[in-house]
Amino acid sequence: MVRDAFAFYHPIVNIVYFTAVIGYAMFFLHPILLGISFLCAAVYALLLKGKKAFLFGLVFMLPLLLFTAAMNPLFNHQGSTILSYLPNGNPVTWESVLYGVAAAGMLVTVIAWFVCFNAVITSDKMVYLFGRAMPALSLVLSLALRFVPRLIAQAKVINKTQKGMGQKNNPIKTLSILVTWALENAIETADTMKARGYGLPGRTAFSLFTFRRRDGYAIAFISFCAVIVFIGAAVGSLRFRYFPTVQYHPASAVSVLTCIAYLMLCAFPIIMNMKEALHWKYSVSTV
Amino acid sequence: MEIFRIDGLTFTYPTREIPALYDINLTVNRGDFVVLCGPSGCGKTTLLRHLKPTAAPYGKKSGNILFEGTQLESLSAYNAAAKIGFVRQSCENQIVTDKVWHELAFGLESLGLNSSVIRLRVAEMAYFFGIHTWFYQNVSELSGGQKQILALASIMAMQPDVLVLDEPTAQLDPIAAGELLSALGAIHQKLGVTVIMTEHRLEEAFPLATRVVALDGGRVIADGKPREVGLRLREQNMGMFSAMPTPMRVWAACCAENDGDCPVTVREGTAWLARKMADEGISSKQCEPALRTRINAPALTLHDIWFRYGKNLPDILKGISFTVHYGEITAILGGNGSGKTTVLSVAAEIYKQQRGKVIADKKVYMLPQDPQATFIGKTVSEDLRLIKSCPQEYSRVISLCRLDGFLDCHPYDLSGGEQQRAALAKLLLAQPEILLLDEPTKGLDAEYKRVFAGILRELADAGAAIVLVSHDIEFCAEYADRCVLFFDGGMLAENDTRGFFGGNYFYTTSANRMARTLLPHAVTVNDIIRALGGDAP
Numbered sequence: 001m002v003r004d005a006f007a008f009y010h011p012i013v014n015i016v017y018f019t020a021v022i023g024y025a026m027f028f029l030h031p032i033l034l035g036i037s038f039l040c041a042a043v044y045a046l047l048l049k050g051k052k053a054f055l056f057g058l059v060f061m062l063p064l065l066l067f068t069a070a071m072n073p074l075f076n077h078q079g080s081t082i083l084s085y086l087p088n089g090n091p092v093t094w095e096s097v098l099y100g101v102a103a104a105g106m107l108v109t110v111i112a113w114f115v116c117f118n119a120v121i122t123s124d125k126m127v128y129l130f131g132r133a134m135p136a137l138s139l140v141l142s143l144a145l146r147f148v149p150r151l152i153a154q155a156k157v158i159n160k161t162q163k164g165m166g167q168k169n170n171p172i173k174t175l176s177i178l179v180t181w182a183l184e185n186a187i188e189t190a191d192t193m194k195a196r197g198y199g200l201p202g203r204t205a206f207s208l209f210t211f212r213r214r215d216g217y218a219i220a221f222i223s224f225c226a227v228i229v230f231i232g233a234a235v236g237s238l239r240f241r242y243f244p245t246v247q248y249h250p251a252s253a254v255s256v257l258t259c260i261a262y263l264m265l266c267a268f269p270i271i272m273n274m275k276e277a278l279h280w281k282y283s284v285s286t287v
Numbered sequence: 288m289e290i291f292r293i294d295g296l297t298f299t300y301p302t303r304e305i306p307a308l309y310d311i312n313l314t315v316n317r318g319d320f321v322v323l324c325g326p327s328g329c330g331k332t333t334l335l336r337h338l339k340p341t342a343a344p345y346g347k348k349s350g351n352i353l354f355e356g357t358q359l360e361s362l363s364a365y366n367a368a369a370k371i372g373f374v375r376q377s378c379e380n381q382i383v384t385d386k387v388w389h390e391l392a393f394g395l396e397s398l399g400l401n402s403s404v405i406r407l408r409v410a411e412m413a414y415f416f417g418i419h420t421w422f423y424q425n426v427s428e429l430s431g432g433q434k435q436i437l438a439l440a441s442i443m444a445m446q447p448d449v450l451v452l453d454e455p456t457a458q459l460d461p462i463a464a465g466e467l468l469s470a471l472g473a474i475h476q477k478l479g480v481t482v483i484m485t486e487h488r489l490e491e492a493f494p495l496a497t498r499v500v501a502l503d504g505g506r507v508i509a510d511g512k513p514r515e516v517g518l519r520l521r522e523q524n525m526g527m528f529s530a531m532p533t534p535m536r537v538w539a540a541c542c543a544e545n546d547g548d549c550p551v552t553v554r555e556g557t558a559w560l561a562r563k564m565a566d567e568g569i570s571s572k573q574c575e576p577a578l579r580t581r582i583n584a585p586a587l588t589l590h591d592i593w594f595r596y597g598k599n600l601p602d603i604l605k606g607i608s609f610t611v612h613y614g615e616i617t618a619i620l621g622g623n624g625s626g627k628t629t630v631l632s633v634a635a636e637i638y639k640q641q642r643g644k645v646i647a648d649k650k651v652y653m654l655p656q657d658p659q660a661t662f663i664g665k666t667v668s669e670d671l672r673l674i675k676s677c678p679q680e681y682s683r684v685i686s687l688c689r690l691d692g693f694l695d696c697h698p699y700d701l702s703g704g705e706q707q708r709a710a711l712a713k714l715l716l717a718q719p720e721i722l723l724l725d726e727p728t729k730g731l732d733a734e735y736k737r738v739f740a741g742i743l744r745e746l747a748d749a750g751a752a753i754v755l756v757s758h759d760i761e762f763c764a765e766y767a768d769r770c771v772l773f774f775d776g777g778m779l780a781e782n783d784t785r786g787f788f789g790g791n792y793f794y795t796t797s798a799n800r801m802a803r804t805l806l807p808h809a810v811t812v813n814d815i816i817r818a819l820g821g822d823a824p
Binding site for chain 1: 339341342364365368369373375377379380381382383384385386388389392393394395396397398399400401402405406409426427441442445632635636637650652653654655657659660661662663664665673674697699713714717719723
């Protein structure tokens with residue numbers, strides 16, 4: 001994976017950011033907001049996954065987008081501008097076509113955000129974030145992440161072994177011995193945990209993450225933008241209605257401000273990456 | 288200053304009548320490096336487990352164990368966890384979490400240290416053990432050797448006063464085992480930590496040890512510096528002498544009672560051998576052993592085998608061709624990742640090669656590295672009866688593999704060596720004539736290796752073709768008829784055993800390394816002993 005400046009922020013910054021952008025992406029159907037969110041998600045995914053993986057994703061996304069956009073007018077007949085009629089007599093309306101495009105855009109945007117989410121929030125960040133809420137849970141997660149792959153690997157080993165010994169595959173016996181194996185090993189692991197002081201009072205939770213000042217600034221910035229967007233949306237400056245006729249709130253100072261805040265919010269990781277790239281270029285040129 | 292004092296420790300397991308430990312009196316001083324040795328079942332592991340309160344076995348116990356002057360039972364849970372580090376055999380089971388860094392921190396989290404202290408200690412240990420290069424990895428991506436180093440490092444992060452290790456290298460290949468032992472040497476030398484360990488690789492452990500304690504039948508039979516213990520064991524003519532380092536064995540077989548110092552390392556052994564040969568006027572020509580020349584029908588032929596695990600993965604086998612004959616034990620040697628295990632799996636048709644041909648005369652049977660994976664029954668006898676055979680055959684195989692006492696046990700309750708025997712028995716019931724064995728001597732002690740080799744030889748003499756993949760150079764040198772060296776998915780050398788080891792420089796037995804300039808064809812301990820005119824056991 002490409003080095004991503006945003007991924008180096010504290011996991012709390014990451015999770016706050018993704019909660020905000022994914023949350024908003026699921027609610028806004030306003031074409032400008034959708035466009036901002038979609039563009040940012042796509043560019044960020046491109047940065048994270050590289051060109052090849054991005055193009056590969058696009059091959060799946062485009063048909064999904066077209067399909068969803070095309071399906072809506074076939075089943076949704078609201079709206080007042082009739083374009084034509086379907087063979088069964090139902091109308092195809094201009095509004096439902098627009099709405100279909102918007103809904104498809106939203107679906108693809110949310111998927112793109114989740115692609116970014118998966119790349120940034122790795123399993124150890126997830127474990128850490130859970131651990132903030134419940135320390136015991138984070139250890140259980142860590143144990144499980146270690147144990148499940150081992151169990152699967154052992155099942156394969158047993159099957160191969162039986163084959164090598166000229167035995168037929170015996171799924172019931174294999175499962176039974178696998179359970180025994182898991183219990184045996186769990187006991188020894190539990191012993192090791194005890195030997196290393198597990199169960200002593202006052203256990204702490206260590207993590208590699210430290211909350212630095214810039215993490216605080218980042219959270220402040222993200223929250224600030226998110227609040228402006230929220231207020232802007234709450235006062236109705238970005239109302240957009242599809243049915244029965246397309247109607248929207250005319251552009252105003254508030255709506256422009258809200259859009260800018262939304263752009264700043266969604267593009268935050270991209271801005272950080274650009275800043276780092278420029279910074280790097282600049283510092284290299286001085287060497 | 289004494290760190291452990293054991294007074295009159297006698298211990299009996301429940302359901303057993305004979306004590307596992309009998310009147311043990313032992314004092315371990317601060318800064319000692321103690322190696323406990325003895326045959327399987329001599330009580331060395333039982334003794335070791337008594338030193339760690341959470342690992343102590345259940346049973347009837349009398350006598351006292353003092354740790355730094357306090358009764359071990361009254362030691363606080365915090366001190367028991369922090370001051371006595373305990374490392375086990377299994378590299379898999381003693382790793383708790385999924386990330387390397389989290390594993391290093393686990394014990395420190397339990398002790399309730401704050402993040403900045405943990406950060407420092409984890410970093411220190413990562414540097415000391417060279418873990419910093421794989422610090423962020425998942426545990427599942429590590430090799431066995433790395434896992435064991437990680438287990439050791441995560442104990443060391445807790446800064447224990449004493450490190451107790453139960454055969455830490457049993458599951459490792461020789462290179463990884465050497466690395467682990469030298470890490471232990473560094474811990475002992477540079478950090479001054481007291482080390483108490485059981486080990487069957489005495490060849491490498493002896494030079495590190497400041498003290499060796501030999502146990503047999505639950506009693507201490509020798510205790511002292513490695514040389515002194517060697518001397519004492521020779522006087523008692525113990526069977527476990529076969530586990531001692533090569534120079535000591537040669538010395539013991541060829542020397543009169545008080546013939547100078549007993550050599551422990553290869554370097555000392557070479558010096559001693561040169562002196563001895565000069566004194567007695569033995570010329571190097573006297574060691575010209577006969578070669579075994581026997582050519583039987585081919586049992587298994589691999590022809591130009593190419594194999595890789597996935598479409599985009601690198602080739603593991605690159606055009607391997609070789610033939611295995613009936614009545615012969617063939618050993619495949621080579622480093623990790625050289626394709627040894629893979630070639631067996633392809634020959635046994637567990638994997639299908641992408642190119643090339645496997646021509647097997649009869650069905651090929653393969654015993655994997657981990658004997659545990661062969662068992663699917665609830666008891667040993669149930670497991671064996673999954674293979675159809677006649678009653679005479681059952682009893683023959685059971686006695687051949689010495690399983691009489693274990694038939695009603697769960698296979699997982701057997702010790703490593705016993706599991707290996709039970710797995711072999713299961714394989715033998717199918718009356719295989721072509722056997723492939725993957726690392727069959729891993730975790731076996733010197734005594735049982737001899738027994739195991741006897742079983743293999745018996746099978747080969749009865750006409751079976753046996754192929755074993757092994758890291759155990761000494762074992763292959765002693766018992767194989769032919770050796771093959773693998774490197775990077777190809778075959779580098781193939782020769783009869785003597786020619787093979789006689790020509791190698793590093794990849795050879797310690798007997799050969801010790802005697803190579805003096806007795807060029809000596810490969811095993813017995814070769815040297817015979818050349819010196821002694822009685823080979």
